[in-house]
Amino acid sequence: MWVVLPLACLAGGAFAIYLVARLLTARNELLALLTALVFATALGALAPLFRLTRAGYLPRWGHFGSGGAFLRADPGALMVAGVALGLGMLVTVYSGRYLAFDDRIESYYPLLLLLVTGLVGMVMAADLFNLYMFCELMSIAAYVLVAFRHRLATAIEAGFKYLIMGSVGTVTMLLGLSFIYRETGTLALPLAMGAPGPWSRAGLGCFLVGLGVKSAIVPLHTWLPDAHGRAPSSISAMLSGIIVQSVFYALLKVCLGLGFPARDLGTLLIVLSLFNMTLGNGLALVQTYTKRLLAYSTIAQMGYIMLSLGIGLRYDVPMAIQAGFFLLLAHAAMKGLAFLCKGVCHFYCNATRIAELRGTAARMPLVAVTFSVALAGLAGVPPLAGFAAKWFVLSGGVQAADALGFLGLAVFLLNSLLALGYYLPLIGTLFTSADPSEGTETFASVQISLWMVAPLLILGALVLVMGLYPGFWLNWTAGAATYLHGLGR
Amino acid sequence: MNIETMWLVTILGAPLAAALLLPLLRGRGVRMAGWIAGLAAALSLAATFALLPALQRGDVPALSFEWIPTAHIRLSLHLDWLTFPFLVTEAAVTLLAVVYTWGYHRQDERTPFFYALLLLFAVGMSGTTLADDMFLFYIFWELMLVASCALIAIWGEGERRGAVALKYFIFTHLGSLMVLVSLMVLYTATGSDSFSALRAGVTLAPALVTTVTTFFIIGFCVKMAIFPLHLWLPDAHAVAPMPVTIMLAAAMLSMGTYGILRFPLSIFSPAQLAPFVVPMMVAGLVSEIYGALMALAEQDIKRIIAYSSVSQMGYILFGLGTLTYDGVAGATLHVIYHAIVKALLFMCVGLVIRATGRRRIAELGGLGRAMPLVAICIGVGALAIAGTPPFCIFASEWMIFSGGFHTAHIGLSVLTLLGSLLTVAYALWFVGRIFFGARPEGLTVKRLPWIMVAPTVLLAALALIGGLFPAPIFDWVAHGLTLILGGGW
Numbered sequence: 001m002w003v004v005l006p007l008a009c010l011a012g013g014a015f016a017i018y019l020v021a022r023l024l025t026a027r028n029e030l031l032a033l034l035t036a037l038v039f040a041t042a043l044g045a046l047a048p049l050f051r052l053t054r055a056g057y058l059p060r061w062g063h064f065g066s067g068g069a070f071l072r073a074d075p076g077a078l079m080v081a082g083v084a085l086g087l088g089m090l091v092t093v094y095s096g097r098y099l100a101f102d103d104r105i106e107s108y109y110p111l112l113l114l115l116v117t118g119l120v121g122m123v124m125a126a127d128l129f130n131l132y133m134f135c136e137l138m139s140i141a142a143y144v145l146v147a148f149r150h151r152l153a154t155a156i157e158a159g160f161k162y163l164i165m166g167s168v169g170t171v172t173m174l175l176g177l178s179f180i181y182r183e184t185g186t187l188a189l190p191l192a193m194g195a196p197g198p199w200s201r202a203g204l205g206c207f208l209v210g211l212g213v214k215s216a217i218v219p220l221h222t223w224l225p226d227a228h229g230r231a232p233s234s235i236s237a238m239l240s241g242i243i244v245q246s247v248f249y250a251l252l253k254v255c256l257g258l259g260f261p262a263r264d265l266g267t268l269l270i271v272l273s274l275f276n277m278t279l280g281n282g283l284a285l286v287q288t289y290t291k292r293l294l295a296y297s298t299i300a301q302m303g304y305i306m307l308s309l310g311i312g313l314r315y316d317v318p319m320a321i322q323a324g325f326f327l328l329l330a331h332a333a334m335k336g337l338a339f340l341c342k343g344v345c346h347f348y349c350n351a352t353r354i355a356e357l358r359g360t361a362a363r364m365p366l367v368a369v370t371f372s373v374a375l376a377g378l379a380g381v382p383p384l385a386g387f388a389a390k391w392f393v394l395s396g397g398v399q400a401a402d403a404l405g406f407l408g409l410a411v412f413l414l415n416s417l418l419a420l421g422y423y424l425p426l427i428g429t430l431f432t433s434a435d436p437s438e439g440t441e442t443f444a445s446v447q448i449s450l451w452m453v454a455p456l457l458i459l460g461a462l463v464l465v466m467g468l469y470p471g472f473w474l475n476w477t478a479g480a481a482t483y484l485h486g487l488g489r
Numbered sequence: 490m491n492i493e494t495m496w497l498v499t500i501l502g503a504p505l506a507a508a509l510l511l512p513l514l515r516g517r518g519v520r521m522a523g524w525i526a527g528l529a530a531a532l533s534l535a536a537t538f539a540l541l542p543a544l545q546r547g548d549v550p551a552l553s554f555e556w557i558p559t560a561h562i563r564l565s566l567h568l569d570w571l572t573f574p575f576l577v578t579e580a581a582v583t584l585l586a587v588v589y590t591w592g593y594h595r596q597d598e599r600t601p602f603f604y605a606l607l608l609l610f611a612v613g614m615s616g617t618t619l620a621d622d623m624f625l626f627y628i629f630w631e632l633m634l635v636a637s638c639a640l641i642a643i644w645g646e647g648e649r650r651g652a653v654a655l656k657y658f659i660f661t662h663l664g665s666l667m668v669l670v671s672l673m674v675l676y677t678a679t680g681s682d683s684f685s686a687l688r689a690g691v692t693l694a695p696a697l698v699t700t701v702t703t704f705f706i707i708g709f710c711v712k713m714a715i716f717p718l719h720l721w722l723p724d725a726h727a728v729a730p731m732p733v734t735i736m737l738a739a740a741m742l743s744m745g746t747y748g749i750l751r752f753p754l755s756i757f758s759p760a761q762l763a764p765f766v767v768p769m770m771v772a773g774l775v776s777e778i779y780g781a782l783m784a785l786a787e788q789d790i791k792r793i794i795a796y797s798s799v800s801q802m803g804y805i806l807f808g809l810g811t812l813t814y815d816g817v818a819g820a821t822l823h824v825i826y827h828a829i830v831k832a833l834l835f836m837c838v839g840l841v842i843r844a845t846g847r848r849r850i851a852e853l854g855g856l857g858r859a860m861p862l863v864a865i866c867i868g869v870g871a872l873a874i875a876g877t878p879p880f881c882i883f884a885s886e887w888m889i890f891s892g893g894f895h896t897a898h899i900g901l902s903v904l905t906l907l908g909s910l911l912t913v914a915y916a917l918w919f920v921g922r923i924f925f926g927a928r929p930e931g932l933t934v935k936r937l938p939w940i941m942v943a944p945t946v947l948l949a950a951l952a953l954i955g956g957l958f959p960a961p962i963f964d965w966v967a968h969g970l971t972l973i974l975g976g977g978w
Contacts, residue, residue: 381631382628382631382632395560417662
């Protein structure tokens with residue numbers, strides 16, 4: 001029962017908020033507050049599950065076939081869900097001011113809640129059909145939210161591109177689902193069976209492609225720069241921060257649960273990560289729009305996560321799997337913070353290009369500092385979260401036993417160096433004074449609303465704390481790593 | 490926590506506390522920034538000397554506590570004889586640089602940040618030498634880089650300071666990454682990140698020993714600016730504000746030497762390091778000759794002294810590469826003496842630039858009569874760097890060459906001796922061009938603040954005293970050498 005409670009909270013909250021918005025009040029601040037309350041309640045409902053899973057027991061809900069369940073809470077799913085709810089809460093508070101000039105906010109908050117509902121359901125799904133269903137729920141909410149600023153042609157185009165590519169992905173998943181059902185007669189995960197037969201393997205391939213589209217695995221990533229670049233910043237924070245990563249987690253669970261050998265999955269992940277890292281960092285270097293730069297940075301960071309998890313699975317190194325999850329957590333905080341800061345710059349100073357960020361330190365010193373913290377963290381500068389993550393990834397990675405692992409590690413190090421080429425100039429731009437002759441308007445010092453300051457400060461503090469005291473967070477990822485490692489054996 | 494540990498914490502804590510408090514100064518408090526920074530630097534130096542009696546008694550002041558138990562990461566500080574000379578050098582150079590800044594830096598509302606970054610730079614250097622575990626070592630190593638990079642990017646001279654800072658960061662970071670990989674391999678091999686585990690002995694496969702040593706040496710040679718990894722140095726030294734240049738050249742370059750002494754030379758035996766003798770000696774020789782030739786060719790007086798640093802680091806690497814007692818002792822002594830002389834030369838160059846407003850050697854001349862005190866100081870510096878007795882560098886160069894002649898590679902040693910003729914050439918040519926000869930058109934000499942001249946004279950005196958009374962410093966170095974190469978001295 002505990003398992004379904006967060007989902008019920010979120011879904012029920014979505015409908016409730018919509019009714020409130022249509023019938024009672026359309027005030028942005030009030031809706032934001034109520035939505036944040038729903039997130040908080042869902043977090044509270046999630047909390048007992050952490051305790052329950054600590055002993056290795058996996059709570060279930062629902063009956064599906066013989067002995068199957070609808071939902072099963074495993075440590076990794078809880079970690080991802082917890083991050084999603086926390087980030088969602090901060091994004092909602094931020095939206096309390098950020099959406100001041102938008103319309104149709106009565107659909108925004110319910111859609112956000114449905115987005116997170118889909119996410120939580122997807123990572124906790126215990127069978128393929130529920131996974132597909134919740135993934136679709138999450139995706140549809142995401143498509144609409146990306147195109148939320150529907151008066152802008154670019155936003156509609158981005159949302160439409162995301163819709164088409166995402167739908168191709170989910171349809172492929174459905175096809176794969178039918179192949180697996182044809183061979184095994186069941187959809188429950190994990191499948192207790194020996195080596196997968198040809199139909200199951202075809203189905204597995206379909207799932208890899210389908211979920212790979214959504215988790216931005218090169219070359220299926222092409223929707224990401226547009227979607228994350230043109231969505232409202234609060235939504236970009238959610239998308240880049242946790243949605244892409246949650247789909248990746250679901251991908252891992254599905255592959256390992258369907259009998260894909262851990263060693264082969266690890267090899268595949270390492271090879272794919274090479275492309276993600278290089279392409280993400282390489283293309284980020286040439287961007288002129290801030291949000292597209294951050295979007296490509298997400299592709300690169302996904303590459304790092306894939307590398308660490310790949311090394312952990314291929315060479316049986318639990319530390320590397322833990323490092324991958326830690327990087328997932330750290331990235332959620334840092335990328336979320338980066339997008340929210342960019343949103344503040346856009347909201348108050350109408351800055352979309354990187355060059356327009358000049359003078360931020362003079363006008364909004366707090367935003368400049370927190371944005372720098374996020375970027376420095378992503379670049380891996382100690383003592384921030386990104387450095388601790390890099391340390392753990394490296395300490396797991398040097399335990400790789402052959403050439404492929406070392407190649408991946410070398411590419412990882414070179415890429416983190418390459419990434420400095422766009423992170424550092426961006427930090428520099430924030431602290432450069434605006435040049436009036438270049439056409440960027442100079443504004444007086446700006447008072448930023450508390451609705452926006454609070455999430456910025458909380459996330460900034462989190463990035464710092466995760467870097468200074470990573471032990472606590474590392475322990476949190478241990479359960480997820482053990483579970484995933486166990487799935488692969 | 491006894492008195493020794495308290496002094497140990499003060500060495501790092503005083504500058505760190507000042508660096509964190511300085512940005513809070515507002516209004517009239519800005520004028521106090523220089524005094525606070527000077528006090529912190531003085532405290533740090535005093536604390537270092539306060540621990541000298543404890544070291545001479547045979548104690549080893551140390552401080553350590555658990556940080557991330559699951560990853561076996563402890564944070565430890567540790568002061569032994571190997572650390573001591575480097576720490577004293579660095580603390581003294583910082584104090585002198587801060588005093589020089591009192592006269593050099595133009596006061597404005599950003600001055601507290603300048604001093605704060607300067608102190609953070611110092612903390613990075615002190616922390617690197619004091620760190621007894623890999624995590625802290627790497628964090629302080631990166632802190633050195635981040636602080637100095639920020640100083641160059643914000644207060645550097647010229648339009649290109651942003652590009653120069655980026656080049657400096659990326660180049661040096663590449664070296665840091667190589668060091669990090671080697672540290673990770675050691676961390677995996679010993680199971681913990683503490684250096685005490687390394688001191689107890691580490692067994693690695695021969696191929697791994699070669700890889701680790703290669704990465705360490707290349708990584709630290711980037712920091713020491715050995716040809717061809719020196720490319721960051723001329724621009725960084727030329728563009729940086731003078732106090733930063735002094736600290737970069739006199740103290741930070743020697744951190745590479747410390748790294749080579751602390752890691753490959755202390756962990757592995759002479760037999761394991763034998764393949765690296767010739768490469769290191771050759772690299773040192775090439776660097777020495779290249780630096781001297783470039784110093785002869787350069788036109789900007791700051792760049793001349795910068796290339797002189799490249800040349801002198803070549804001597805040091807040559808001495809380290811001989812793996813003989815004389816060579817390594819000479820190299821360590823050279824670090825200290827070079828710090829004195831290089832700081833002296835840069836201060837004099839700063840005085841010349843401040844007095845005349847000119848940097849190109851072709852536009853200078855005949856200043857001997859107008860600035861007699863500076864002329865004497867720079868004469869002392871030039872003679873010292875050329876290795877003339879009774880100045881200090883004569884002793885260390887003698888030992889380095891002696892070490893070279895103790896190896897089987899007499900040819901290389903002869904070449905190094907001949908290379909020192911080039912040092913004499915550029916040193917005397919430099920002094921002759923600036924202080925003798927006819928004065929060019931329109932060359933005016935302004936009065937110099939005594940606060941800038943005083944440390945210069947002090948350093949000149951130290952160069953002489955160090956040469957006449959080498960025993961105390963030599964004593965420290967000798968103690969430290971018993972800790973290297975398996976205590977085989």
